[in-house]
Amino acid sequence: MPEPKATTRHHDRPVKRRKRAFIYLRVSSAGQVNTDYDPEGISLPAQRAAILRRALELDAEIAAEFVEPGRSATTVDGRPVFQEMMARLKAEPDIDYVIVYARSRLHRNSIDAAITKRDLRRAGVTLISIMDYTEDNAIGDLVATVLDGVNEYQSRAAGADIAYKMGQKIVRGGSVGRAPIGYLNIREKFEGREVRTVAVDPVRGPLVRMAFELYASGSYGFHALIQALTDAGLRTKPTRRYPTGMPISINSLGNLLRDRYYLGLVEYRGIEYQGRHEPLITPEVFDRVQQMLESRRAGGVRERTHNHYLKGTVWCARCQRRLMVMRGKSKTGDLHFYYFCRGRQLHSCDLPYLPIAKVETAVLDNYATVALPADLRERIAATVKEMLIGSAETQKEIRARVSAHLKELNAKEDRFLDLVGEPDWPQDKIAARLRDIRDERGRLARQLDEDETERLDAARETLTYLLELLTDPQELYRQASKRGRRALDQTCFAKQYLDDDGNGPYVAADELADLVSPLVNHARNESGAAPMGGAALGSSKNPLVEVPGIEPGSFVVSSGLLRAQLTMPLLAPTDHMSKSV
Template identity: 80%
Template sequence: MAQIPRQHDRPASTHKRAFSYLRVSSAGQVNTDYDPEGISLPAQRSAIQRRAAELGAEIVAEFVEPGRSATTVDGRPVFREMMARLKAEKSVDYVLVYARSRLHRNSIDAAITKRDLRSAGVTLISVMDYTEDSAIGDLVATVLDGVNEYQSRASGADIAYKMGQKIIRGGSVGRAPIGYLNVRETFEGREVRTVAVDPVRGPLVRMAFELYATGTYGFHALIAALSDAGLRTRPTKRFPIGTSISLNSLGNLLRDRYYLGLVSLRGVEYQGRHEPLVSPEVFDRVQQMLESRRAGGVRERTHNHYLKGVVWCHRCKRRLMVMRGKSHTGDLHFYYFCRGRQQHACDLPYLPIARVEAAVIDNYATIALPADLRDNLTSRVGELLAESAGMSAELRTQVKDQLATLDRQEDRFLDLVGDPDWPQDKIAARLRKVRDERDRLARQLNDSDAPRLDEAAETMLYLLGLLADPQELYRRAGQQGRRALDQAFFAKIYFDSDDDGPYVAADELSDLVFPLVNEVRNDSGGAMGAAAAGEPSPALAGSSKPPLVEVPGIEPGSFVVLSGLLRAQLTMSLLGPPTHVSKFGRRAQSLINLAARSP
């Protein structure tokens, strides 16, 4: 039986007052019964009430902390509230708990709490533990608090080790990300907790990667498309049908390597047992798109326009932005204006969007290729394909040698994992780099070179077809088609204005078309040179002369704005960011560079 503590400056009274404190460690312990409190909390309350009756004390306040860990008091607001009331009221005799482990699993916090309770003249009563206000009672309490802390830390270390081993074997730990479901399967008579593809959200997550990889979707547009397709977050009490995915969640999703079928532990990646939702090629293209848009500063606004991010000010080399204006009659008008004007650093006037669009159409006439040059390049592509066929065996041998070297490097790094004398974060980063490179080379080895080169050649030949009359192609394209062409052909288009209105003062060609178009512009005397735009990349003059050659292979009556704009094999390369082209685009670009240098 617990002894009544010494009373500190309180009036004598036979009526004892008590606070009760109830806690469970996780929310899962609460949601386990028809009772909303689950099973543990009512059981603790019943035992505490019986103990209070034995002491002849009235429970004047109950403090319930569901789903909170006792490793520290920092994350337990209800406990801190109880201690604050004890110090303020100084009229409480007992704090009743079911067990000391419900109050503490940290011996330091336990000692501090014991000091504060004694200062307030309060005795801690544990229903399940020996309690006595004496030297022996203090000794027992100290030992129990140390044992509770040991059990907590040992249990945590054991769980962490087992979870780590599960990850190393390819398993998934915790709640599955959107697109997957936590499921239970029966395997050889045992229940196994694993992860399976969500039949509803999984295909939509795959669609999110594929749409963003095209380069035609920003985050806002992608969220709208996914919401229209039916992608919602998991239901919650607050949102029973879920919500649209947020901007931050979408960014994390597009960067999550879990969708490649990988799991990670302390920075080291392992092949997971779950089904990948995204191929490495699409995932890499998405990362390139994310990086290029972050570096290029492409931002989405309420007033969207297909030229945003492409048009720049020729005077101060800042980006042009869209603004809305209203006339005295209430009509709305949209303009491009220089960001430097906001900062009082540029005097470029406002440019009506319709006239900017017309100037860009005129500029497309300057990148057309003459028929004789296209014929010469086509012949050169055939020669290059014949030359590269003989190099295939040698390249495969080189790739195999590189794979063997990477295998040896991986073995050396694996020997260092766990060695305290080596920085584990750097070893993990190097291992990841080695494995990514090995996977890339393995895919390259498994691919057949001939079909890839054929596809690259087809890409280039189709590009040559587009450059026969790009102005007419651009004029007849829709907004998304024009944006795709702008990204494929130009890095930047610089605008200025005079008495006649806005005009293209210079432009920078994309890496894909620069080797082809630059020579033609130089020979025709239309180039202004890099100094004209003040940029290290080539900046070339536009022209208002209309083209005289029809677009080959496109019938006016059957031209489709978006779906028919580019062939399937060009979709990913021409719709990608200007500074990052796809695998086929890079092969095509290599052919273009070689062909453009040939006599």
């Protein structure tokens, strides 16, 4: 009797495992995401739909989706999501496929492509590309290598082409990229074409201009300026994370105040070109801001917890170091603030601790030494009036010389432009010379455009403000607010050197600010007062130059007028003595 055939029960049959896949989606820039009502834009959903159709054809289960928006594929180092996917492939051995829309979505670098192919094969994973031929055989490897090389070439060629065209746009005065705060990227119609350009932001532009002018006045540090700008309504441009913008940061403010774009200039490869956008500030204000930034950096003034209006202007008469503020607590628990010399901590100076209230009194007393007698004020006003009247006769000759100099600068610029791109010439030096030439040419061109009458009126107005300030500066200082006192300090003094003779602090010497130095030194010379500059201290620093008379060139009209005008409104009386700090 034949034996019955063996049968296999259904539950004994080996179960076929369903394939599992990772899918990877990528776009190169954030701009490709922000192009539709869908927060992912158009490209990412389109890639996902095509990938899901292929996964359905392969009967593959989607184990995980990896999305990388706004990332370039020229290198894998800057793509954290891609790195995460490769790490999970090593940790999860049951993944069969990585499905992408195109090989270019995965990488545009042939070396990275080869490394990725090696890692996928070691993990037993097959790469599936919707748009490319991806058979896992010799022909497939050849096609993949060619495609990866073509993708890299296209990426590099497109990058070089875009860089060249963007460079040419800058050379012609255009702006590329996102406009800085104070400007807006706009599109306008020009001769039937849509042109992308930059226009002044009607909301933020005036506030950026105000930032420069306030800082140029010398009355604001970064913290106070940020507070003033925030109160005035300045906020950064809206973003997805901050739809209403944010107050400007200290780093952003520092970069803003140094950015020559606000002068109407654009830069390409170290060379500046005149931009097509409207300048927000004048070169005079910009230069004054740079001087303030440099002087405060050199002086080491930092706005910290113990801020006081005399910080940065009071110095030690014994070792010529800047005085700093400290606080102390009495036995009763009361807080007191002092100025002290850093040299005392270093055991190189014996200046005692100076109570802030007494330092304020000493500085107030010193203001009596900068007052101008009434007869001198009258003589100065009469002399300068005659000078201003007589100067009008020389303007024709000056304008002729300026015009000739402009022609020379134009010719010199042409010669340097011919050298741009020549490998035998140092491009950094050429760029520096071109910048100097354009700055000088711009200054001379503005000088020709200026109405001499307005300049003379500005000089007269500056002198009027100064004479008013120096009529009774001690009483003016006594009645001023803290902000007003700081403005007046920076208008009248570069430094005030303090000492203590046992009876309390006093100003042993001072260095006058450039704006008032000619007037006050002239008054001190006439009165026979003892020298108050560096010579009075025996300092190694050069003393101030004695001015025998009042010269027309002694006043920097634009910056002087700006400082004088911004100082006067700050001198309103207030109860400034209620607090020491």
